Amino acid sequence: MVDRTASDPRGGLGDGSSASTEALVLSDQDRAAIARRSRVGLFQALAAQAFTGMLVVLGAWGIAGKDAGASALIGAAAYFVPNSLFALRLLLGYFGPKRPGSLAFFWGEALKLTVAGGVVVLVAWHWAGWLVWPAFLLGLLGVMKGYVVLLALRRMP
Numbered sequence: 001m002v003d004r005t006a007s008d009p010r011g012g013l014g015d016g017s018s019a020s021t022e023a024l025v026l027s028d029q030d031r032a033a034i035a036r037r038s039r040v041g042l043f044q045a046l047a048a049q050a051f052t053g054m055l056v057v058l059g060a061w062g063i064a065g066k067d068a069g070a071s072a073l074i075g076a077a078a079y080f081v082p083n084s085l086f087a088l089r090l091l092l093g094y095f096g097p098k099r100p101g102s103l104a105f106f107w108g109e110a111l112k113l114t115v116a117g118g119v120v121v122l123v124a125w126h127w128a129g130w131l132v133w134p135a136f137l138l139g140l141l142g143v144m145k146g147y148v149v150l151l152a153l154r155r156m157p
Contacts, residue, residue: 035094042087046080049146053080056142060135068135074127075139078119082112083143116140 026034053076061069086108093099120140123131 039091039094042091044150045147046084046087048149049080049083049143052146052149053077053139053143056135056139060132060138064132064135067130068132071132071135072139072142074123074131075136075141076143077139078123079116079140079143082115082119086112 053072057069057072057076060072089108090105093104123136
């Protein structure tokens with residue numbers, strides 16, 4: 001019988017083995033490669049969101065007309081613009097002396113979602129008369145799920 005109470009919690013599976021773990025040490029080149037990959041990943045995600053948003057806008061315009069295309073464009077912009085500003089904030093943090101931490105990411109994400117929700121409410125309040133709701137919501141969802149393009153192309157950062 002294996003004594004599980006004496007095992008080191010950092011030792012892996014907790015099976016009582018004496019496997020030692022070493023701290024991961026990254027060189028400056030490794031850190032630069034990770035930072036470069038994260039920046040490229042942000043650009044790829046934004047490009048995929050813009051691509052899916054434009055597909056929805058063009059599809060809505062081609063199928064249902066000018067008002068549906070404008071509604072889809074407004075829906076896509078309602079999420080893409082705050083998301084782009086949030087990504088820009090993260091990118092600027094990479095070039096500054098202090099890297100953005102998890103708390104900055106959390107508050108930036110919360111602000112982005114709040115602004116996107118506010119835009120949806122504002123649009124519903126001001127333009128509900130001519131807005132084509134299915135196209136608006138498809139534009140919004142198309143941008144929100146833009147990363148699916150990256151998954152399909154196996155280019156997920």
